[in-house]
Amino acid sequence: MSSAHALAAATGRELAGHGLAAAGHGFLSPTGVEIAFLLVGLATLGAAVVTVTTKQLVHAALWLVVTLGGLAVEYLLLTAEFIAWVQVLIYVGSVVVLLLFGLMLTKAPIGRSPDADSGNRPAALAVAIAAAAALVWVVVDAFRTTWIDLDKGVQGATAVTGDSLFRHWVLPFEALSVLLLAALVGAIVLSRKRGGTSGDKSATNSGKEKR
Amino acid sequence: MHLAYPAVLAVLLFCTGLYGVLARRNAILVLMSVELMLNAVNLNLVAFDVWLRDTLHAGQALTLFTIAIAAAEIGIGLAIVLLVHRNRGTADVDRLRDLADPPPAGTPAADDSVTAPTDNGADQATPVRRQTA
Numbered sequence: 016m017s018s019a020h021a022l023a024a025a026t027g028r029e030l031a032g033h034g035l036a037a038a039g040h041g042f043l044s045p046t047g048v049e050i051a052f053l054l055v056g057l058a059t060l061g062a063a064v065v066t067v068t069t070k071q072l073v074h075a076a077l078w079l080v081v082t083l084g085g086l087a088v089e090y091l092l093l094t095a096e097f098i099a100w101v102q103v104l105i106y107v108g109s110v111v112v113l114l115l116f117g118l119m120l121t122k123a124p125i126g127r128s129p130d131a132d133s134g135n136r137p138a139a140l141a142v143a144i145a146a147a148a149a150l151v152w153v154v155v156d157a158f159r160t161t162w163i164d165l166d167k168g169v170q171g172a173t174a175v176t177g178d179s180l181f182r183h184w185v186l187p188f189e190a191l192s193v194l195l196l197a198a199l200v201g202a203i204v205l206s207r208k209r210g211g212t213s214g215d216k217s218a219t220n221s222g223k224e225k226r
Numbered sequence: 227m228h229l230a231y232p233a234v235l236a237v238l239l240f241c242t243g244l245y246g247v248l249a250r251r252n253a254i255l256v257l258m259s260v261e262l263m264l265n266a267v268n269l270n271l272v273a274f275d276v277w278l279r280d281t282l283h284a285g286q287a288l289t290l291f292t293i294a295i296a297a298a299e300i301g302i303g304l305a306i307v308l309l310v311h312r313n314r315g316t317a318d319v320d321r322l323r324d325l326a327d328p329p330p331a332g333t334p335a336a337d338d339s340v341t342a343p344t345d346n347g348a349d350q351a352t353p354v355r356r357q358t359a
Contacts, residue, residue: 093276110296161230
């Protein structure tokens with residue numbers, strides 16, 4: 016207990032030194048928002064882990080929905096409303112649907128497929144755990160004494176986001192729309208069935224797949 | 227809210243996606259893991275934007291741009307995966323070994339001898355070249 020007090024005193028001193036205000040925060044006394052963030056974060060992380068480890072390909076896409084929805088809730092808790100709803104619309108609404116279509120069109124096996132993971136799984140696990148340990152250590156050490164002040168108003172309301180997006184970020188926005196158009200045209204060109212020079216193996220293959 | 231909560235969650239999500247990219251065999255599952263990594267970056271952007279109270283709202287604007295680029299990436303990626311599946315009959319990333327070094331002449335690996343005829347066969351090489359032309 017005394018060590019916790021010493022820690023709190025040290026954090027208070029560092030806070031005063033940094034001038035970041037918010038001296039009333041205790042180091043280990045979470046607020047309600049933090050508890051909610053932690054619980055939703057645990058669910059999100061669990062769903063993400065199931066997404067990358069499950070043997071059933073379609074279930075992986077469905078667990079990805081849980082992960083992305085949990086992230087939308089985290090955005091709401093961080094008062095970024097517009098990002099949260101864009102996340103729901105774009106990711107849950109279109110990206111996951113695209114992935115499910117891709118799984119169907121590549122004839123992914125329904126049910127458990129034993130070869131969902133490749134042979135370098137132990138190496139991948141080692142790399143991921145090493146990266147997670149190093150990054151968590153660095154991040155926790157770096158941001159030990161910083162707090163987000165969520166009470167100073169909503170940072171990501173739709174009006175505010177739209178205002179800044181179309182006042183300061185118009186040029187990147189327009190460039191991005193051109194990029195989206197190029198990506199759309201590219202996807203259509205890539206997935207179009209080649210007409211005319213049929214007769215080789217590729218054309219008969221694609222004909223069999225009803226695409 | 228302590229800034230470490232969203233930062234640590236983003237780190238763990240990123241590493242989960244990293245594991246998925248390295249360990250998964252199906253190309254579409256690799257794309258799902260890439261989405262996880264992009265979402266971790268988005269969470270970081272939003273958290274730091276809210277922390278810094280940026281008047282330009284750079285973090286949230288860049289998050290929107292990242293989401294749009296992720297949508298474009300998933301469209302192009304799925305088109306490429308479908309094209310590969312149409313030409314090769316498989317979407318497994320570790321069976322696409324056209325650019326891999328050939329095994330040493332003395333000791334051919336067992337799985338290479340199995341997958342080489344389906345991947346590098348003469349009847350498959352022609353349509354691939356035709357698609358890229």
